[in-house]
Amino acid sequence: MALIVQKFGGTSVGDIERIKNVANIVKKTVSRGHKVVLVVSAMAGETNRLVALTNQIQEIPDEREYDVVVASGEQVAIGLVAMALKEKGLKAKSYLGFQVPIITDNMHSRAKIKKIETKKLKEDIKKGIIPVIAGFQGVTEDGDITTLGRGGSDTSAVAIAAALKADVCEIYTDVEGVYTTDPRICESARLIDKISYEEMLEMANLGAKVMHLRAVEIGMLYGIPIHVRSSFNDREGTWIIKEEKMEKSEVTAVTYDKNQAKVTILKVKDRPGIAAKLFKPVSEAGINVDMIVQNVSTGGYTDLTFTVQRTDLKKVVKILEPVVKEIGAEGIVSDDKIAKVSIVGVGMASSPGIAAKMFETLAQNAINIQMISTSEIKISCVIDEKYTELAVRVLHEAFDLGKKKK
Amino acid sequence: MALIVQKFGGTSVGDIERIKNVANIVKKTVSRGHKVVLVVSAMAGETNRLVALTNQIQEIPDEREYDVVVASGEQVAIGLVAMALKEKGLKAKSYLGFQVPIITDNMHSRAKIKKIETKKLKEDIKKGIIPVIAGFQGVTEDGDITTLGRGGSDTSAVAIAAALKADVCEIYTDVEGVYTTDPRICESARLIDKISYEEMLEMANLGAKVMHLRAVEIGMLYGIPIHVRSSFNDREGTWIIKEEKMEKSEVTAVTYDKNQAKVTILKVKDRPGIAAKLFKPVSEAGINVDMIVQNVSTGGYTDLTFTVQRTDLKKVVKILEPVVKEIGAEGIVSDDKIAKVSIVGVGMASSPGIAAKMFETLAQNAINIQMISTSEIKISCVIDEKYTELAVRVLHEAFDLGKKKK
Numbered sequence: 001m002a003l004i005v006q007k008f009g010g011t012s013v014g015d016i017e018r019i020k021n022v023a024n025i026v027k028k029t030v031s032r033g034h035k036v037v038l039v040v041s042a043m044a045g046e047t048n049r050l051v052a053l054t055n056q057i058q059e060i061p062d063e064r065e066y067d068v069v070v071a072s073g074e075q076v077a078i079g080l081v082a083m084a085l086k087e088k089g090l091k092a093k094s095y096l097g098f099q100v101p102i103i104t105d106n107m108h109s110r111a112k113i114k115k116i117e118t119k120k121l122k123e124d125i126k127k128g129i130i131p132v133i134a135g136f137q138g139v140t141e142d143g144d145i146t147t148l149g150r151g152g153s154d155t156s157a158v159a160i161a162a163a164l165k166a167d168v169c170e171i172y173t174d175v176e177g178v179y180t181t182d183p184r185i186c187e188s189a190r191l192i193d194k195i196s197y198e199e200m201l202e203m204a205n206l207g208a209k210v211m212h213l214r215a216v217e218i219g220m221l222y223g224i225p226i227h228v229r230s231s232f233n234d235r236e237g238t239w240i241i242k243e244e245k246m247e248k249s250e251v252t253a254v255t256y257d258k259n260q261a262k263v264t265i266l267k268v269k270d271r272p273g274i275a276a277k278l279f280k281p282v283s284e285a286g287i288n289v290d291m292i293v294q295n296v297s298t299g300g301y302t303d304l305t306f307t308v309q310r311t312d313l314k315k316v317v318k319i320l321e322p323v324v325k326e327i328g329a330e331g332i333v334s335d336d337k338i339a340k341v342s343i344v345g346v347g348m349a350s351s352p353g354i355a356a357k358m359f360e361t362l363a364q365n366a367i368n369i370q371m372i373s374t375s376e377i378k379i380s381c382v383i384d385e386k387y388t389e390l391a392v393r394v395l396h397e398a399f400d401l402g403k404k405k406k
Numbered sequence: 407m408a409l410i411v412q413k414f415g416g417t418s419v420g421d422i423e424r425i426k427n428v429a430n431i432v433k434k435t436v437s438r439g440h441k442v443v444l445v446v447s448a449m450a451g452e453t454n455r456l457v458a459l460t461n462q463i464q465e466i467p468d469e470r471e472y473d474v475v476v477a478s479g480e481q482v483a484i485g486l487v488a489m490a491l492k493e494k495g496l497k498a499k500s501y502l503g504f505q506v507p508i509i510t511d512n513m514h515s516r517a518k519i520k521k522i523e524t525k526k527l528k529e530d531i532k533k534g535i536i537p538v539i540a541g542f543q544g545v546t547e548d549g550d551i552t553t554l555g556r557g558g559s560d561t562s563a564v565a566i567a568a569a570l571k572a573d574v575c576e577i578y579t580d581v582e583g584v585y586t587t588d589p590r591i592c593e594s595a596r597l598i599d600k601i602s603y604e605e606m607l608e609m610a611n612l613g614a615k616v617m618h619l620r621a622v623e624i625g626m627l628y629g630i631p632i633h634v635r636s637s638f639n640d641r642e643g644t645w646i647i648k649e650e651k652m653e654k655s656e657v658t659a660v661t662y663d664k665n666q667a668k669v670t671i672l673k674v675k676d677r678p679g680i681a682a683k684l685f686k687p688v689s690e691a692g693i694n695v696d697m698i699v700q701n702v703s704t705g706g707y708t709d710l711t712f713t714v715q716r717t718d719l720k721k722v723v724k725i726l727e728p729v730v731k732e733i734g735a736e737g738i739v740s741d742d743k744i745a746k747v748s749i750v751g752v753g754m755a756s757s758p759g760i761a762a763k764m765f766e767t768l769a770q771n772a773i774n775i776q777m778i779s780t781s782e783i784k785i786s787c788v789i790d791e792k793y794t795e796l797a798v799r800v801l802h803e804a805f806d807l808g809k810k811k812k
Contacts, residue, residue: 016459016462016463019463020463050482053422053482053486054485054486054489056422057422057425057426057486057489057490057493058489058490058492058493061489062488062489062492064499064500065485065486065488065489065492065500066485066489067485068481068484068485068488068500068502069481069482069485069486071481072478072479072481072482073478075474075475075477075478075481076456076459076475076478078474079460079471079472079473079474079475079478080459080460080463080471080475082468082471082474083460083463083464083467083468083471083472084463084464086464086468086471087463087464093470094470094471094474096474096551098504098549099549099550143504143505144505145502
């Protein structure tokens with residue numbers, strides 16, 4: 001008998017029939033002798049509808065009130081799911097963030113969980129009552145409603161699993177699990193049965209949209225196995241677990257991210273403090289700089305290139321134009337027709353030649369590499385956006401990630 | 407400078423434009439030097455949508471979870487209204503039931519307010535912050551969400567006005583105020599400028615749908631003047647106030663209620679305990695019996711006639727059929743083609759001849775009276791449903807309630 005936290009995303013509770021299906025999944029789990037705690041997202045489309053309402057009132061919505069409005073989506077979902085469970089003869093009780101309570105800091109719309117009170121939940125579990133908890137939301141110590149940012153229900157679920165010392169956190173979604181690459185652009189993409197937290201973190205970072213980053217971090221920190229699986233069938237999906245429990249693969253997956261843009265500051269004087277002058281105003285505007293490349297200095301000048309999310313490009317250029325003048329650089333150029341293609345794998349560090357093979361594969365296909373960035377478990381290349389799908393497919397093939405040929 | 411509680415109903419916050427209009431009304435009130443506290447309903451149609459969702463999951467929805475789902479409508483509205491106020495440069499802060507808190511009993515879906523904590527609200531008012539409070543909802547002492555029943559936002563507003571000792575509670579709605587009768591069926595219906603709590607209670611009881619009954623009761627109990635007015639213009643509406651502050655009118659209004667049905671138990675033995683045997687199971691089923699008429703006993707037998715809401719008729723007949731057999735009555739007959747037409751006025755008790763005039767007026771128009779019920783301030787007649795509109799018009803005319811002829 002295990003204690004299982006099951007999280008159902010927006011598409012899994014998207015309509016009345018899907019909500020009834022959730023009740024079936026829970027009933028099956030209970031009938032196998034397990035204890036279950038549910039975490040539920042808003043019905044698909046609901047959060048978007050609520051966000052749109054706030055935008056119609058204020059261009060930049062007041063953050064406290066934004067959270068009040070958007071948190072209501074999960075409230076509807078947990079009530080309906082609790083009813084559906086009762087209709088199947090199960091005992092259930094819905095919980096809003098403030099009722100658990102799930103205490104967060106007061107960074108509205110991107111709050112972080114500070115503490116989860118487990119007393120009421122444990123009492124329910126003991127009595128055979130299934131707690132149905134609103135994902136995505138919490139409450140500050142002052143009683144204000146907060147939300148954790150888009151996709152935050154994953155984080156709620158893993159954090160609740162950690163607080164309850166659950167045996168596993170199951171993330172039910174509309175895909176089968178985590179794939180070696182995006183199946184929409186690569187036919188031979190294969191479902192990964194096991195992946196390490198570290199690899200999953202890199203993948204989430206590099207553009208794979210399966211799981212919320214914080215959720216994986218919390219899972220890693222507390223050692224909670226996360227099982228990403230489909231709510232449409234009973235098959236096993238992908239287990240996200242500790243590295244030592246799995247065979248180390250050289251390369252586990254290929255990811256890509258088209259939400260990328262490149263900025264180059266031309267002929268920057270190569271002296272201390274210049275980089276800080278450039279990047280401080282950017283980070284103060286809340287913009288993440290990803291890769292940074294500085295060419296070898298010639299004649300005391302260098303070109304400085306970095307990437308940002310494409311949606312931030314205009315803002316970055318606007319911020320840097322006066323700075324560029326101030327530091328006496330020649331100018332600023334940008335390119336938003338780029339993409340980042342990456343390979344991820346825990347075995348990479350101990351396998352020399354992986355990087356070379358990646359570069360070679362791209363070269364053989366006449367794909368020029370504009371920037372390179374590496375970590376212990378990933379290698380990323382910035383390329384011309386139009387080659388994205390080709391690059392993904394040839395790398396997937398080169399590292400033999402596909403389904404076994406029949 | 408007055409402290410004004412302003413309540414905006416569903417149509418007054420029905421879309422983004424209407425919500426912005428609410429902000430204009432509030433701004434105008436503030437600019438006149440008043441302090442304002444808002445109570446807001448869900449956007450028009452939203453509560454119906456949520457109720458429909460619950461009905462799709464459970465025929466009789468679990469009451470605790472029903473409240474969780476339907477209370478979310480007000481949550482969206484208060485966030486949006488608070489944003490709209492901020493957009494106009496006002497200071498505002500939304501409050502859910504649990505945040506005030508508004509403590510209720512635990513009768514889910516029809517909870518009664520037990521206590522309203524005013525500390526936070528008073529602090530806000532002192533700082534010039536406008537509290538925007540969710541109507542319709544509260545929280546039990548155990549932290550469960552409750553709702554007060556349909557139309558409950560009126561009750562929230564008047565109760566908050568009472569707790570804050572406000573000078574007036576303004577109920578903004580989509581009509582101009584309270585009319586002498588339904589303007590849809592009587593052209594000459596006139597807006598009433600002042601009406602007593604007692605008259606308003608009778609009117610609400612007798613089918614006028616302007617205000618929630620409990621709201622008027624609380625207003626009367628705490629002496630809070632209630633001003634029912636339109637959110638679509640700046641004109642004064644109807645003041646609901648203490649009787650001694652107004653001229654006593656003989657008849658103030660004519661009301662009607664078509665949601666009526668009549669049940670007759672034929673040839674009941676006229677002995678003690680029979681009425682209790684009949685009405686106990688009916689009241690235990692939560693069904694309100696309204697008028698009861700017992701004919702003079704002849705030969706130890708009597709016919710017993712009573713009215714119930716039409717929507718309860720089938721249930722009542724089903725409950726009473728076995729009882730009728732048990733007590734040896736001849737049978738049970740029912741009629742759902744009836745209506746109740748009433749005249750209301752605080753001056754009625756001291757003006758003999760009002761009842762006679764009512765009966766005479768109906769007789770002159772060939773409208774047969776089937777049942778009569780009177781109180782200090784109202785007289786009700788049950789008539790054939792098809793004469794409802796005619797009866798309303800001739801009574802309105804007979805008691806000279808209409809607009810002055812030009």
